[in-house]
Amino acid sequence: MLHNDDVNVFCVVQHLLRKACGHDAEQAQRQTLAIHESGSAVVGTYDRKTAEEVTFRLMRSGLHATFGRAR
Template sequence: MNTEREILHQEDVAVLEENTDLRQLIVFNDDVNTFDHVIETLIKVCGHTAEQAEQCTLLIHYKGKCTVKMGAYEELSGMCTALHDKSLSADIQ
């Protein structure tokens, strides 16, 4: 049996999920940047741990792209620009 508090919490979560427009920050593979450069950039720009950055870099290399961050467009826009400034190919989708 749901209490009134649980029902209100569930309704708040549902409203939050409806209003949150999550986007993906995707980095694409290229023939220019080194693994070390991509790893260092993901750590600095996206706040990744070394392990996260390394795994994303491997996915970028072998799969051609990787979602490196998810969030609101406003949050990802600055990161995307910073990745471009570091010569990485990135897009928000």
């Protein structure tokens, strides 16, 4: 899950979603808007190891990311 913040601009978040999650440009744009409007959004469904790796990449890039089981 990626959480909204007051630091990162849309184009940076979109770029990182493309780089870390493998989203295409349209998907990254939709996700970024959803995060902005809702405060957070699920950016992918992965096995645990991959979820940890994606979360780490996003956090290392300065975003507030968390992972957990889907409900």
